[in-house]
Amino acid sequence: MTNPDTTGPATGSRSDEQVAESLYAKAEKIYPRQVHGLFARLRVLGVLGLLGIYYILPWLRWDGQQALLLDLPARKFHIFFVTLWPQDFFYLAVLLIIAGLTLFFVTALAGRVWCGYACPQTVWTEAFLWIERKVEGDRMKQQKLDALPLNARKFRIKATKHFLWIAFSAWTGFTFVGYFTPIIELGQRLLTFHLGSWETFWVIFYGFATYGNAGFMREQVCKYMCPYARFQSAMFDKDTLIVSYIPVRGEPRGSRKRSDDPVEKGLGDCIDCTLCVQVCPTGIDIRDGLQYECIACSACIDACDDVMDKMGYEKGLIKYTTEHAMKGGKTHIIRPRIIIYAVFLMAIFVAFAWSFSQRISLGLDVIRDRNTLYRETGDGLIENVYILKVLNMDSSGHEYDLRVSGIPGLSLHKDLAVIRVDSGGVLELPVRLRADEADLDARSNDVVFELVATDDDALVAREDARFLGPQ
Amino acid sequence: MADVQVPKQQKCIAILWPSFLVAIVATGLFFSAFDPDDLYPFGEQTEISRMGVYSIGFLSFWLVSAVSGIGTLYFAMTNCMRNLPESRDQ
Numbered sequence: 216m217t218n219p220d221t222t223g224p225a226t227g228s229r230s231d232e233q234v235a236e237s238l239y240a241k242a243e244k245i246y247p248r249q250v251h252g253l254f255a256r257l258r259v260l261g262v263l264g265l266l267g268i269y270y271i272l273p274w275l276r277w278d279g280q281q282a283l284l285l286d287l288p289a290r291k292f293h294i295f296f297v298t299l300w301p302q303d304f305f306y307l308a309v310l311l312i313i314a315g316l317t318l319f320f321v322t323a324l325a326g327r328v329w330c331g332y333a334c335p336q337t338v339w340t341e342a343f344l345w346i347e348r349k350v351e352g353d354r355m356k357q358q359k360l361d362a363l364p365l366n367a368r369k370f371r372i373k374a375t376k377h378f379l380w381i382a383f384s385a386w387t388g389f390t391f392v393g394y395f396t397p398i399i400e401l402g403q404r405l406l407t408f409h410l411g412s413w414e415t416f417w418v419i420f421y422g423f424a425t426y427g428n429a430g431f432m433r434e435q436v437c438k439y440m441c442p443y444a445r446f447q448s449a450m451f452d453k454d455t456l457i458v459s460y461i462p463v464r465g466e467p468r469g470s471r472k473r474s475d476d477p478v479e480k481g482l483g484d485c486i487d488c489t490l491c492v493q494v495c496p497t498g499i500d501i502r503d504g505l506q507y508e509c510i511a512c513s514a515c516i517d518a519c520d521d522v523m524d525k526m527g528y529e530k531g532l533i534k535y536t537t538e539h540a541m542k543g544g545k546t547h548i549i550r551p552r553i554i555i556y557a558v559f560l561m562a563i564f565v566a567f568a569w570s571f572s573q574r575i576s577l578g579l580d581v582i583r584d585r586n587t588l589y590r591e592t593g594d595g596l597i598e599n600v601y602i603l604k605v606l607n608m609d610s611s612g613h614e615y616d617l618r619v620s621g622i623p624g625l626s627l628h629k630d631l632a633v634i635r636v637d638s639g640g641v642l643e644l645p646v647r648l649r650a651d652e653a654d655l656d657a658r659s660n661d662v663v664f665e666l667v668a669t670d671d672d673a674l675v676a677r678e679d680a681r682f683l684g685p686q
Numbered sequence: 687m688a689d690v691q692v693p694k695q696q697k698c699i700a701i702l703w704p705s706f707l708v709a710i711v712a713t714g715l716f717f718s719a720f721d722p723d724d725l726y727p728f729g730e731q732t733e734i735s736r737m738g739v740y741s742i743g744f745l746s747f748w749l750v751s752a753v754s755g756i757g758t759l760y761f762a763m764t765n766c767m768r769n770l771p772e773s774r775d776q
Contacts, residue, residue, distance in 0.1 A: 288736045304718040413741045
């Protein structure tokens, strides 16, 4: 480091205030310098898009109800035109596996693009940094402000920043709870101070987590807490896209005037301005090589390209490349690892889609009356009592026919003339089965309930039960 | 656990964070299988809402796995580490 002007993490004089006591380890506070360029624009696009989705999604309506509502109190997940029940847990698990495999696939192909552009930690940190810059000013002003002893001006600025952070976090927490309980009613309860105690708890809990993670922990979450950051290197190979400094071109680094001829001075293209270090949100020096702290946000690429332009050098001293390409070889996009991940992913996705399309949106549970095994009716028949739970998981209401089989002459008696269940509804239906003792083979006999929608033969549910008798 | 001088905050995070993740998974699995309305803790019917039961369930899972984390951290320290003068006052 030769440039004394910069106060980057590696060079600046450290005052006690700058050595922020962070939650995980004693780490120097990082002041990422704002960066402009292609990748910064891409990230802003990602941040705005993802935050937009997060904050707007729970307000969307579908068929007169919240379009995406993970209705935990009612144990139903409404996802646009689909309603998932606890019975459908399997689909959710497979969906998570697909998401995980997609992450593996993308990592093998393009490195840590998830970290740099789409991870909630990155997205909310960017939003918090934006608020911080609006209130405190750019990197230099922030460092100067933090070095000052507390005075009225500093207090006012810091209080404004934290007020905005907390307001933003509270809104985030509120939105989070809005995914699990209808958000419009939640908003009405919030405005009239009738929020339930658990709702309040979760708004504060999630809001606090946002405030802490995006305001204070920031890059330390990636460095110390993120499981993905720990194992992502397992998906890497020599053809994976990485952000890298090209040492053969940059070294030996050194400062110079614009008019100097680097060849004459025996210098590489790196002018050692340390801008790549200043813009780094994790506070590393990309010129030291590939490091697990690097979240591939490519802020250093933007910063360096800018400098190269100003110096009249070719862009790309820091760039997206692969290990093979850096060694002068060819990058292989199609390679065994990619093919294996892709085949797995496609297979699971096709299986999921097929199985989901075959999903019967009708549920039938049969619960035997536990109090009496059986009873004898006035006309000498054996009677068993059951409670049927009919779940209509379809998007429209249906009427159903109920049949039962298994014992000759078995008769079905129910109080309801018509079994009708609205969309998303559950009907508890007590039924009595009667059979002649002479027709029973054993003490316990198998019977099968069959429920069929009157307007759709494909909507069938079958459930086994036991019919108990004296012998 | 070679480094005896692990900062206290790091120990706290190392206990609370993984147990938090485990608690999310455990809560999801448990309450997918069991409806809170069908549960009768200590044979009693409770007045707690489903949201409340989920929350209590999550916090309990978190607590239990955090306690297990404390155990892991404690037993991972060898006796000679525990007797080191600098770790004794921690």
